Amino acid sequence: xxxxxxxxxxxxxxxxxxxxxxxxxxxxxxxxxxxxxxxxxxxxxxxxxxxxxxxxxxxxxxxxxxxxxxxxxxxxxxxxxxxxxxxxxxxxxxxxxxxxxxxxxxxxxxxxxxxxxxxxxxxxxxxxxxxxxxxxxxxxxxxxxxxxxxxxxxxxxxxxxxxxxxxxxxxxxxxxxxxxxxxxxxxxxxxxxxxxxxxxxxxxxxxxxxxxxxxxxxxxxxxxxxxxxxxxxxxxxxxxxxxxxxxxxxxxxxxxxxxxxxxxxxxxxxxxxxxxxxxxxxxxxxxxxxxxxxxxxxxxxxxxxxxxxxxxxxxxxxxxxxxxxxxxxxxxxxxxxxxxxxxxxxxxxxxxxxxxxxxxxxxxxxxxxxxxxxxxxxxxxxxxxxxxxxxxxxxxxxxxxxxxxxxxxxxxxxxxxxxxxxxxxxxxxxxxxxxxxxxxxxxxxxxxxxxxxxxxxxxxxxxxxx
Amino acid sequence: xxxxxxxxxxxxxxxxxxxxxxxxxxxxxxxxxxxxxxxxxxxxxxxxxxxxxxxxxxxxxxxxxxxxxxxxxxxxxxxxxxxxxxxxxxxxxxxxxxxxxxxxxxxxxxxxxxxxxxxxxxxxxxxxxxxxxxxxxxxxxxxxxxxxxxxxxxxxxxxxxxxxxxxxxxxxxxxxxxxxxxxxxxxxxxxxxxxxxxxxxxxxxxxxxxxxxxxxxxxxxxxxxxxxxxxxxxxxxxxxxxxxxxxxxxxxxxxxxxxxxxxxxx
Numbered sequence: 001x002x003x004x005x006x007x008x009x010x011x012x013x014x015x016x017x018x019x020x021x022x023x024x025x026x027x028x029x030x031x032x033x034x035x036x037x038x039x040x041x042x043x044x045x046x047x048x049x050x051x052x053x054x055x056x057x058x059x060x061x062x063x064x065x066x067x068x069x070x071x072x073x074x075x076x077x078x079x080x081x082x083x084x085x086x087x088x089x090x091x092x093x094x095x096x097x098x099x100x101x102x103x104x105x106x107x108x109x110x111x112x113x114x115x116x117x118x119x120x121x122x123x124x125x126x127x128x129x130x131x132x133x134x135x136x137x138x139x140x141x142x143x144x145x146x147x148x149x150x151x152x153x154x155x156x157x158x159x160x161x162x163x164x165x166x167x168x169x170x171x172x173x174x175x176x177x178x179x180x181x182x183x184x185x186x187x188x189x190x191x192x193x194x195x196x197x198x199x200x201x202x203x204x205x206x207x208x209x210x211x212x213x214x215x216x217x218x219x220x221x222x223x224x225x226x227x228x229x230x231x232x233x234x235x236x237x238x239x240x241x242x243x244x245x246x247x248x249x250x251x252x253x254x255x256x257x258x259x260x261x262x263x264x265x266x267x268x269x270x271x272x273x274x275x276x277x278x279x280x281x282x283x284x285x286x287x288x289x290x291x292x293x294x295x296x297x298x299x300x301x302x303x304x305x306x307x308x309x310x311x312x313x314x315x316x317x318x319x320x321x322x323x324x325x326x327x328x329x330x331x332x333x334x335x336x337x338x339x340x341x342x343x344x345x346x347x348x349x350x351x352x353x354x355x356x357x358x359x360x361x362x363x364x365x366x367x368x369x370x371x372x373x374x375x376x377x378x379x380x381x382x383x384x385x386x387x388x389x390x391x392x393x394x395x396x397x398x399x400x401x402x403x404x405x406x407x408x409x410x411x412x413x414x415x416x417x418x419x420x421x422x423x424x425x426x427x428x429x430x431x432x433x434x435x436x437x438x439x440x441x442x443x444x445x446x447x448x449x450x451x452x453x454x455x456x457x458x459x460x461x462x463x464x465x466x
Numbered sequence: 467x468x469x470x471x472x473x474x475x476x477x478x479x480x481x482x483x484x485x486x487x488x489x490x491x492x493x494x495x496x497x498x499x500x501x502x503x504x505x506x507x508x509x510x511x512x513x514x515x516x517x518x519x520x521x522x523x524x525x526x527x528x529x530x531x532x533x534x535x536x537x538x539x540x541x542x543x544x545x546x547x548x549x550x551x552x553x554x555x556x557x558x559x560x561x562x563x564x565x566x567x568x569x570x571x572x573x574x575x576x577x578x579x580x581x582x583x584x585x586x587x588x589x590x591x592x593x594x595x596x597x598x599x600x601x602x603x604x605x606x607x608x609x610x611x612x613x614x615x616x617x618x619x620x621x622x623x624x625x626x627x628x629x630x631x632x633x634x635x636x637x638x639x640x641x642x643x644x645x646x647x648x649x650x651x652x653x654x655x656x657x658x659x660x661x662x663x664x665x666x667x668x669x670x671x672x673x674x675x676x677x678x679x680x681x682x683x684x685x686x687x688x689x690x691x692x693x694x695x696x697x698x699x700x701x702x703x704x705x706x707x708x709x710x711x712x713x714x715x716x717x718x719x720x721x722x723x724x725x726x727x728x729x730x731x732x
């Protein structure tokens with residue numbers, strides 16, 4: 001059984017009956033190796049469709065998950081269970097609960113880094129009998145840009161739970177086990193915000209999710225803000241880390257800012273050194289986020305000028321047919337319609353009109369690096385989403401979410417095809433654009449290969465660039 | 467992916483049921499067990515199938531039974547009919563499985579296990595209707611249909627399922643408006659199986675619009691039984707555990723009874 005991956009969460013979905021004789025068949029050595037290679041933030045076993053389980057059955061999964069956590073630091077656990085199953089899990093692992101429990105997949109998704117901004121302004125209701133768990137959940141949520149509303153008693157929770165509509169999510173029967181030590185991340189507009197705190201030393205290099213950072217650069221983010229209000233001090237190793245991050249991002253035109261850092265216990269010359277490396281310092285987050293001009297200049301408005309001038313190279317052009325075939329095959333699979341190539345050209349991205357269109361993009365890096373951009377007319381986007389959604393929808397959020405999955409499928413296929421040629425690449429998180437102009441601004445001056453395809457008389461655009 | 471035209475081609479390709487089987491079933495429906503045995507004995511392949519099946523440990527007979535008349539005698543009308551239908555379904559199974567890691571014997575084992583447990587359930591519920599006994603035989607046809615339609619699209623489906631938890635039957639339904647259970651119904655129709663058989667199997671998908679309370683009740687037992695079977699090591703190893711979607715809410719109210727009856731050893 002292979003894990004389904006979405007938004008950096010891998011989920012195993014066993015069905016039916018899980019006991020000591022069946023569970024080992026569901027989790028073979030190949031499945032474990034595939035899971036280890038996923039590079040996800042959280043790896044879970046969903047109990048949604050498990051009607052029966054005993055400790056022997058569950059143990060097979062738990063042992064695998066714990067090994068993966070030990071090897072990679074990935075957060076592991078169980079999700080999608082009801083009250084009865086939660087009680088059974090606690091009974092089985094009462095004194096030995098090292099993994100996490102998320103009542104639903106949606107709750108688990110609140111604890112991962114995403115390239116999508118949470119537009120929900122409602123709070124998140126939090127309850128756990130253990131005060132330390134309540135605090136841990138609240139802190140993790142806060143660092144990810146959410147607004148946790150923590151209940152202090154069962155009675156208070158019972159009252160507030162009755163008004164669940166007031167909250168984005170209600171968290172209970174959830175337990176944070178051994179969490180990874182990764183730095184929390186959130187997205188605001190087109191800026192990525194990393195929350196750091198305490199004493200910053202050499203450990204920041206291992207706690208910083210470089211893959212996520214590279215992902216974000218790959219899909220066009222250029223403004224990165226370190227929320228450093230809780231930082232007490234930093235040493236030279238942390239300074240080196242920030243300097244290297246700034247120089248590696250320069251190729252992409254990235255701006256790195258540090259906000260809220262006081263230099264009471266940190267040598268002032270560190271600040272000078274970091275400014276020389278290109279980092280920008282601000283006292284308050286609002287100094288950046290509320291200043292539209294500055295935000296635009298730094299690339300955090302979605303309309304900023306992107307300095308990336310990297311050009312297509314021969315290797316990428318050689319592999320172009322694989323990218324196009326993967327896209328066409330996947331489009332045909334999803335729409336059950338035939339595609340016709342109308343024209344192809346090497347140029348900057350040119351679209352007749354951005355009206356009535358949606359876009360998604362995904363980056364790849366490794367032996368080969370670049371960015372795949374897909375621009376869909378709304379009708380084709382909706383049709384392509386029907387297979388994944390199971391119904392027609394006019395909800396733009398749903399369509400964009402599904403387009404993200406769609407571009408992920410294409411990238412997965414390209415990765416597999418390139419792998420057959422001995423070319424190893426990793427793919428970034430997908431990014432979607434409701435406003436195609438934002439995408440055009442992001443890839444503004446980048447030359448690439450543009451292929452226009454016709455699906456049922458609608459024009460669909462594929463663009464490959466670096 | 468799969469198109470409606472392909473589905474129609476598949477339905478058109480279902481061969482008519484062989485004359486020997488038709489006549490055997492006709493005799494069984496008229497209660498003529500010995501006449502049915504005589505007709506069945508004329509088909510060497512059917513004879514061998516019956517001998518192999520009945521002498522498996524799962525049927526629990528102490529001594530080998532070779533004579534077809536004896537086989538029909540010990541099975542009785544309902545179970546004999548059930549096995550003939552199982553044989554009919556197995557005629558559709560591929561020589562070589564590609565989508566699922568199955569072999570002929572493995573598929574027969576799944577059929578037999580379902581039949582024996584279904585019998586146990588019906589005895590528990592004191593149901594004697596032959597058509598209801600035989601209804602379980604159509605269920606494994608969903609595995610055969612899935613194999614036939616998706617074996618050349620394994621990579622595409624794997625890719626699709628790597629980013630979305632979506633079963634084969636749902637993929638088919640979304641693409642062609644027909645799911646695996648609808649195709650089982652087409653097989654039942656082509657082979658003139660009693661209406662009750664396909665109604666129970668359709669309802670056992672947990673997604674049908676069946677109104678008959680008795681059929682709904684039986685279909686819940688069948689749904690749970692199927693997933694119990696699909697959770698067994700043989701099925702899991704074959705990749706069958708998640709080929710269709712388990713509807714846990716559908717069976718919630720009968721789960722305790724099922725566990726008491728079927729899972730005594732767990």
